[in-house]
Amino acid sequence: MSIYDTLNEQQKEAVYRTEGPVLILAGAGSGKTRVLTHRIAYLIDRCGVSPWNIMAITFTNKAAGEMRERVDKIVGHGSESVWVSTFHSSCVRILRRYIDRLGFDNHFTIYDTDDQKTVMKEICKRLQIDTKMLKERTILGAISSAKNEFISPLEFAVNAAGDLVQTKIATVYTEYQNVMRKNNALDFDDLLVKTVELFQNCPDVLESYQERLRYLMVDEYQDTNTVQFELIRLLAAKYRNLCVVGDDDQSIYKFRGANIRNILDFEKVYPDAKVIRLEQNYRSTQNVLDAANHVIRNNKSRKEKTLWTDKGAGSPLHFKQFDTACEEAQFIAGEIRRKQAEGTVDFGQCAVLYRTNAQSRLLEEQFVLAGIPYQVVGGVNFYARREIKDLLAYLKTVDNGRDDVAVKRIINIPKRGIGAATIARVQEYADAHAISFYDALREADQIASIGRSASKLEPFVMLIQSLRGKLEYYGLQELLRDIIDTTGYVKALEESEEEDAESRIENIDELMNKVIAYEENHEEASLSEFLEEVALVADIDGVAADNNRVLLMTLHSAKGLEYSQVYLAGMEDGIFPSYMTITSDDVEEMEEERRLAYVGITRAKDDLTLTCARSRMVRGETQYNMVSRFVGEIPEELMDHRPPVVKRRSWEEYPQDTGSLNRFREKPFGSFGSRQAEAGGRNAEAGRGTGINSRSHMYTAGSLSAGIGSTRPANDPRLRPKAVLTPQRTEEENRPFFTKGAGALSGISKGAPAGGRPDYEVNDRVRHVKYGEGIVRKIEEGARDYQVTVEFDRAGTKVMYAAFAKLKKTE
DNA sequence: CGTACTAGTCTTTTT
DNA sequence: GACTAGTACG
Numbered sequence: 003m004s005i006y007d008t009l010n011e012q013q014k015e016a017v018y019r020t021e022g023p024v025l026i027l028a029g030a031g032s033g034k035t036r037v038l039t040h041r042i043a044y045l046i047d048r049c050g051v052s053p054w055n056i057m058a059i060t061f062t063n064k065a066a067g068e069m070r071e072r073v074d075k076i077v078g079h080g081s082e083s084v085w086v087s088t089f090h091s092s093c094v095r096i097l098r099r100y101i102d103r104l105g106f107d108n109h110f111t112i113y114d115t116d117d118q119k120t121v122m123k124e125i126c127k128r129l130q131i132d133t134k135m136l137k138e139r140t141i142l143g144a145i146s147s148a149k150n151e152f153i154s155p156l157e158f159a160v161n162a163a164g165d166l167v168q169t170k171i172a173t174v175y176t177e178y179q180n181v182m183r184k185n186n187a188l189d190f191d192d193l194l195v196k197t198v199e200l201f202q203n204c205p206d207v208l209e210s211y212q213e214r215l216r217y218l219m220v221d222e223y224q225d226t227n228t229v230q231f232e233l234i235r236l237l238a239a240k241y242r243n244l245c246v247v248g249d250d251d252q253s254i255y256k257f258r259g260a261n262i263r264n265i266l267d268f269e270k271v272y273p274d275a276k277v278i279r280l281e282q283n284y285r286s287t288q289n290v291l292d293a294a295n296h297v298i299r300n301n302k303s304r305k306e307k308t309l310w311t312d313k314g315a316g317s318p319l320h321f322k323q324f325d326t327a328c329e330e331a332q333f334i335a336g337e338i339r340r341k342q343a344e345g346t347v348d349f350g351q352c353a354v355l356y357r358t359n360a361q362s363r364l365l366e367e368q369f370v371l372a373g374i375p376y377q378v379v380g381g382v383n384f385y386a387r388r389e390i391k392d393l394l395a396y397l398k399t400v401d402n403g404r405d406d407v408a409v410k411r412i413i414n415i416p417k418r419g420i421g422a423a424t425i426a427r428v429q430e431y432a433d434a435h436a437i438s439f440y441d442a443l444r445e446a447d448q449i450a451s452i453g454r455s456a457s458k459l460e461p462f463v464m465l466i467q468s469l470r471g472k473l474e475y476y477g478l479q480e481l482l483r484d485i486i487d488t489t490g491y492v493k494a495l496e497e498s499e500e501e502d503a504e505s506r507i508e509n510i511d512e513l514m515n516k517v518i519a520y521e522e523n524h525e526e527a528s529l530s531e532f533l534e535e536v537a538l539v540a541d542i543d544g545v546a547a548d549n550n551r552v553l554l555m556t557l558h559s560a561k562g563l564e565y566s567q568v569y570l571a572g573m574e575d576g577i578f579p580s581y582m583t584i585t586s587d588d589v590e591e592m593e594e595e596r597r598l599a600y601v602g603i604t605r606a607k608d609d610l611t612l613t614c615a616r617s618r619m620v621r622g623e624t625q626y627n628m629v630s631r632f633v634g635e636i637p638e639e640l641m642d643h644r645p646p647v648v649k650r651r652s653w654e655e656y657p658q659d660t661g662s663l664n665r666f667r668e669k670p671f672g673s674f675g676s677r678q679a680e681a682g683g684r685n686a687e688a689g690r691g692t693g694i695n696s697r698s699h700m701y702t703a704g705s706l707s708a709g710i711g712s713t714r715p716a717n718d719p720r721l722r723p724k725a726v727l728t729p730q731r732t733e734e735e736n737r738p739f740f741t742k743g744a745g746a747l748s749g750i751s752k753g754a755p756a757g758g759r760p761d762y763e764v765n766d767r768v769r770h771v772k773y774g775e776g777i778v779r780k781i782e783e784g785a786r787d788y789q790v791t792v793e794f795d796r797a798g799t800k801v802m803y804a805a806f807a808k809l810k811k812t813e
Numbered sequence: 814c815g816t817a818c819t820a821g822t823c824t825t826t827t828t
Numbered sequence: 829g830a831c832t833a834g835t836a837c838g
Binding site: 621 | 815824825
Binding site for chain 1: 830
């Protein structure tokens, strides 16, 4: 009995097929990691391949770590020689060794999104680009897309010929790369691009890697972009032992440049490729799989396949719709609490998945109230926090004096009385002498224009120099400790009045712990390597498997994971699929969104609950959403439709909730002009907030003043709580109202009173600022305002309140 | 030069 | 609602 006997036929085929190109189409939960690890073992044990000649590439450190662990377990001796790592880490490793061949210093730093933006801002300023018209983000996005497609600044410029905006971006792209080179820095995309350039320009280097990495395996192949494809292609060109594993149905990173054609066209690029399908699922119940299959079937561009399991039907999927997002969160927390109390499941077996990070807040609140241990994955990356970035900038400055971004970040932290004017003069000097900013600082006494300020720069330079000197005998730990002490960073926080000072200090402690852990795990811990590792961590990497907490994360982060109990929250048109997708005219986007739904559903092993809310706050506005079309794509017989537990009020009453009342009115009343608001707003909070905040306070107090406008009497019924709550709805009413077809769209409406009958009628053509033109289908007199249903030409049908839709008749 | 307040933007997803 | 960049003022 060998380890391979436990594999099914297709899995065996994938393991035994060691030579030549292989495409493994691995459905969700079909045991692809198992196949990969067994394949590595097979290569070593049975084929006599040296571990040294094998490489497995993943996307996240977490995936790489897990793969490594499993390989170690099953291969045993020699497994450490197998190269298991992420695309980005692999590239860094290669570039550290050879990037001097491209005229870079091997001691480069890696810029994160934040640093990129800093660079971009400076460039835009210098090139006098109106960032209101052309935003930094947009430019960076364009540059990133270009790099993902392996388009150089020069090519970009050629392609842009004739287009004013594109030409401008081309100029910025060129300049951006110049600055990066000057700073001896690479961004995430550069890591890949430069590696490919290196291979193209230096055949000897490429060949050495081809010789070494004779057996290549790529995980999550559906998410590779064009550069990654090229990288793999080059490496595999000599021995052609390339095995890629992926699932086109789980391709969810198109927005980041992933090219689904890489997997769909694999057989075109490698006509001799062996294609193996893994369709048996070992994870979920048949009900869950059926749901997933039905949803994904609505996609056109995919390779047909159907997952099956011998696990049995399992329990039905649960679906619940709530009035508010808060109730939704309450329910999820309550359910998890209940299950845990019953002893059926533990916290660690539960995960709540949502579309956007912002949705975690409400859930967190309820989890705290319910006393449920949880962990949120994502949001603001730990290493992106201000205090952490500050300290890292010190480390970077000590490590690489050419990183101007890092130096400028900390030159006045803590306050040294060095302002913008001084920095600008030093920069001029640096430019004039073609030296780095830091080197210019060292010659501060030579800079005539800064005068007395030179004396302020000196202590900073001294500090850095002395730290560099200490590097000889300092460990990383001592270095960081020294920086914290001499800068008084933590001390300043301790004395500060800031509300979050405490959590910042905790973060710094955490950084210290990470440094200590790093030194423990790496015998020859170097500053550069630490910084590099830190630059490449993803949110998901920090999730420990064994701490028995409920995990909250986005659907994207959840890819590759599995949980017994899965909750998909916010299943609403406008949230998921996102508003952007619904309004986009690119059909592919909806397909990608549907794949995301597929990923979400297939995370569940035993139990899947889908929830949504009729109303929720999004960016300070109340949205009314209909049930997600994806829920509608799941056959009803797979679900139960029990009515919500929470007592429900009638639709008209929403604004009566004091909570939503204020928010409900903020926007609308803002449009009345701020003067009235200030007249009534002598509230204490006025100092903190804008007039809008003070206004909402005013209403809570019930003092609706005449300032609001003559259309509303003081005893406006809308402000009196309705005494009678409508009884709970019948089962029939509680059935979700599905949105059918692509055209139907939820009514994203801003609530609001005031305003008479609109000047348009049913069947009139109207124009909306955001949604464009459409035809009025219905006008209803609601409690607060006229509700208008408009069928837009491009944006679908929307129900909106007349006063705020600001619709204009077009004829 | 530093602070305090305001206005604007954002968010769909991230190595 | 949350955060950030920009501006006015001391």
